[in-house]
Amino acid sequence: MAEHRVRVTQDSASRWRRRAGEYETLREALAAAEPGDTLTLRPGVFRENVLLDRPVTLQPAEGPGTVRIDPPSGVPLTVTAAATVRGLVIEGSESSAPAVLVTGAGAEAEFSGCRVETRAAAGVEITEQARATLRGCTVSNPAGLGVRLRSRARALIADCELLDSGQAGLAVLEGASAEVERSRLHHASGAGVLLTDPGSSAALTSCEIYEIRGSGVQAEAQATGRLDDCEIRRVSGNGLTLDTEAELVLTGCRVHDLPENAADLRGRSRLTMEKTTLREFGRGALSVWDSGTLAEALSCELHSSTGDYPAVWVSDGARLTLTDCSLHDLPDALFVLDRESIATARDCSFSRIRSSAVSVSGGASVALADCRIQEAGTGLWFRDHGSGGQLTGCEISEVATGVIVTKGADPTLRECTVRAAAEAAVYVSAQGRGTFEDCRVSHGKGFGFHIIDGCRTELTRCRAEQNGRAGFEFAEPGPVTEGCTSDDVGPPVELPAPRTAQLTTAPAPLAPSAPQIAPIPDCRPADEALAELDSLIGLATVKQEVRTLIDLISVGRRRRQAGLKAPSLRRHLVFTGSPGTGKTTVARLYGEILASLGVLQQGHLVEVARVDLVGEHIGSTAIRTQAAFDKARGGVLFIDEAYALAPEDGARDFGREAIDTLVKLMEDHRDEVVVIVAGYTAEMERFLSANPGVSSRFSRTITFPDYTAAELLQIARAQCTEHEYVLSDPSAEALLGYFGTLERGPGFGNGRTARQVFETMVERHAMRVAQLAEPSTEELQLLLPEDLPGRESARMG
Template sequence: MTDDQIRVAPRSKGAHRTITEALGAAPAGAVISIAPGEYRESFRLIRRVTLLPQHGTGSVTVAVPAAAGAVAVAAPNCRIRGLVIRGHDPGEALLRVEDAAGLTLEDCIVTHGRVEVLGSRGTTPRPDRPVGDIPLDHDLSAELADPTAGGVLVTRRTKLRAARHTALHVTGDALARLDDTAIEGVEGIGVAVSGTAVLRAHQLRVHGGSGSSLRARDTSRVLLRASGLFGPGRNGLLVQDAAEALLTDCRVENAARSGVRLDHTARAEIGESTIAGARLSGVEVRDQARVALRGVWVAGGETGVRLRSTEESVLLHCSVTGQQGNGVELGAGSDPRLRGVRVTRSGKHGVLVGEGGRGTFDHCDVIASGFPALHIGRDGAPRFRGCRVFDSANDVALSEGASPEFENCQAINVGSPRLSSASYGARAAGGAGGAGKGAASRGSKRGERDGGPPRGPGAPAGPAGQAGPVGGGGASAARGGPAAAATNASPPEPEQGEAPVAESLSDLLAELDELVGLENVKRDVGGMVKLMQTVRMRQEAGLPAPPLSRHLVFAGNPGTGKTTVARLYGRLLHALGLLSHGHLIEVDRSALVGEYIGHTGPKTTEAFQRARGGVLFIDEAYALTPPGVTQDFGLEAIATLVKLMEDHRDEVVVIAAGYPGDMERFISSNPGLASRFTRSLLFADYSTEELVEIVEHHARRHRYELTAAARKALSTHIGAIPRGDRFGNGRTARQLFQRMTESQAMRVAELTSPQASDLMALDENDLPVPS
């Protein structure tokens, strides 16, 4: 024991009996070593000291008695390590960092009371410095040592438990940093931030709670990275007043209300994060608030993204999937900007533009909507550029006075399209409820002004009076279907009643061979093609065909190219004359299983009928047979499928896809499946070298070039990515490419006169910084 270390041990000679007694004798900078046991006391740190257990983390409990007041920190650079601090009343303050004081909590448990970090309460306007310019990696060491403003708290490997109202309140001009910290079992809000306080967090986890996981108010700012907000009783993240939030690589799951909600004039930037399972909305923006989403995956809930603000929000390269209601919903007067957004499997509309709503949608896909994919409310005037609608009964519905603009948009495998089909020519689309001649005239003039083909007499019009086949690109313009993997693309599916485009078998086989990796899959598919060629020749020679099952099981992790190969398989069968169209219909449990008795059979039949002449691709097919559940509507869907596969054995090919370990359970759930799915193809994860090649494929396709240094750094970066459940294989490669182009754009924008080579080059500095 050093000279400045002080011992607390009630039964040891020469040691202090209580922590309070030891603190009274301790000089600044002292280390107080505490013997194991429970100490029923409260104290105040008025000098820089360190408290730690003598015999390891958790061996010392400070039990604060009723009416004793909180453990208080009133000095800079104090440290508490390895202690359990337990309160008497969960609704009272248990640990308080006072104004101009600093505390580091390491390996501690704080339970049955809240932690407060206090600062001055002066009201100030929104800070000039935006939240995105605040350094997230700053460890606050200087502020802990000399807190010139409010209190400063840093936690590491610490748990806050069983508080009421809130577990942590950071207020005034206080600062807090939470590293590898968990908050559990709160009857109220997990973390509340107010005033001008700034909260930084890395690997923060807030579990449960009856209120929101994290609430920011006033002009406070919150920065989260690699953190999770799980199962709150209200919202995951609630940002109000003029507060700001920045989330990077975070997860917000199973909120009882909205995953992220912004009110008043709040701002939020969310990147590369997942928002899933919210009961109401994944993201909800109201009043004059504004959100920027980049690479965010929003899954489930009643609504995916609901924008009711008049301020311009931005969604870039996001995925919105599996909502019971609408995927993206715009309120009256909203005018957001969406680019590269993919909306799939919405129970109602993929995009709903409310009365008077606007918005710009660039190169967005809407797939498999229960209602018309795009619904434009009264007087709505959104702009759609290069957008596509797939696998829906209807693509566009217009209310009275709606005047949307459509440029280079396509409807693919849509039962009653208003947009034109890229493969099979335009369809006439009368304006609904007053899309009217004004919109048609504007569309024609715009097409002529922008160099597009003028609309001649008798030329069919799109929903806003657009000329001809929207996009006019024919089959080639439609390549790159909604589920295309990183290295390949597909033509659109045929419309009902239309003749499909003929494709060369040799070209399709060459396209198969060009796929990155998947060597075993390519060999198996090539072998099946040869077998089917022989079958076809026997049929043409009048000989009986041998028994042949064309149905397949695709077993592999996400992003390994299963959907891409399934599309190509359908086109190959069409080229062989074994399928009349060769298109692909992608479904999952939600598209096959009903919500009440008598609903599943018709729902499964409807999906199967849409696949007639092509391929029915069942993603995550094992979800139809939940483990441990003996009575489930999924079994009815399987029984319906088995009968339909028998009744239409020559008209539809069924491909069941999912994780390798789960597909065996699916096949064994019904005897009819085992007899029909006799062949399984295993889609292995991509190697590091193959993922680099996929990124390079994207670069070539978009006229970028990777420098040699970038290629080497990319290989190192990919090799360091954990290959866990969240690893996306080809999707990870695509996301990496997108982030590199965004970083390059920021870099090139600072150049005075960039050359073409500057605009094309991706170097090692454009790679994202490993988290």
């Protein structure tokens, strides 16, 4: 049929007129149009709802953007047939309806060069088995969704831009499907792409998803998606979020610049990636949760974490497979947690890992073959009972510790090598087991195989070469060995099976400073230490608490000597209060008193903080904590600001490892060390709840109150006496008033503040007296009110 051209124009009086081939309204022109006709629209704004219910073409007469459709309410443009729309701008502001609606099985709409600029429920909605193609279009909808497909609808979106969406940029629901090519989805307040419901699917090729306030792609409820050569960047949520049996396949994609996870999988979902890069993520590259959830990566690269979380986290029975992948420049590479969780890696490389390359706990397991680990804190750490796996043909080099096996873990390593470890190549302790066959450890600075606590590790045809301390170091009853050799004592010799040796100290921890030890000389009588305690300024309730404890301990000893039952007392204490209230001094005196009563052997004080206990990589924290505890044996281990071991946002913080180690040591050596933890009151409550066994290990909490103004004055007077200064009565009165005005915030130093004020007064006194030609002895001693901080010194004439 010959094409009929239907023209619509508007006169200067904004009234519509009819002449040959021209119609007063767009609705009237559509009613007169035949199938296949083209409606050419003169420039202007059409304030009417347009319905395309026949196969016609709608286009502007003078180019894209010159014609707008913007009715006062309702759906601006509805398509129910095989219609074509070119170069129009569709607006509208109906909050309960879309700006463009393509609906019905007979609808096959094609949009090209159009702009949808609206504040509606959706910019474009395709539903009820309709089909649509969008080419070179822009959809902006700050009030709702960008493009929504529902009810088995189909769409092709090519060379388009979906931006400024109040919700998801593209939503594919209820069994619908979309193909998206060479398009940009950005600045959405929801997900960039949302896929949900069984049968829903989307295929994206060469697309960009960025500046998204939700996830880049969110797939759930059995929906599926495929991304080829796509880029996801700068999204505030996860790059990819999968849940409830959803599936995504990525090939040649790039996911980066994220504060959260590059990919988070839950609920039996499945992710497959090939030749894809995940980098610059704040939490992790891959977090895989829940039984039945599976992630597979082939020839992928994971690197450059911006946070402190493991790059790959496998938990709650999930599965992970890595093949020919590279993981580098990360705090931790691979954590596998919880029973039935399994991670498999083949021909992968782990490098420049600040803490641990692979950590396995909670009964999880790993299978690594032909993998390479280098430049890491710990190569592999198998942490507890049931944790293990199989390692075959793996190489570990230039690490602090090669392999750590603890607490009943039982991995199997075959034909593996550990080279150039800074500490131990293989370290087994705390009932760890492990089977090592045809393994080689060499050129380390510490021990080759360091196996303590009588662990029954099995070593078969293992070889140690050129290790700094020794090739093999065992403790009774020792591991089971067969055909093992070492060159650490002259020519290589074969070890007997089993071999045992005297336990030596663990490799030196990588601590920045050794714990401070306050040695006790010959122990003085308890009465002298108690007298010093009583001489301390203030602290009346503290003194009473300590005396009560001493009385209980003393009477308990006498009851035992008399053959009576003595109460079971835990001597570990919690000191709470602000800095400068005498907690360290009281802890020192408490240790002396216990030593004088025969409760402790020495009574010395070992003072530590988080920096002394927490290491830079997995495994070193337990070693540091053990070393600090060993130094305190026979005395008091005082942990200042102990709450720093349990930070509020510390799901994977190594401080919790220090707490766990302390709890076990306190139970195993309950009569050898008294542990005192100290810190602010509220923060210490968090510390006590960090581990179920922490609060039960401490008998009581002693609160150290802030000093009153009068007590601070007493401290200042004591400083004056000690340093041969005199505080005049006016100066004492002024100083009392000064202490009364100090703000008692978190930074208030109590006794430390009093001493700092005294030192400031001494400095100001020196500046004042230095101006005197011949100061008298009294003037060299006397502190005046003008010497207080904040006061102008008297001008000397």
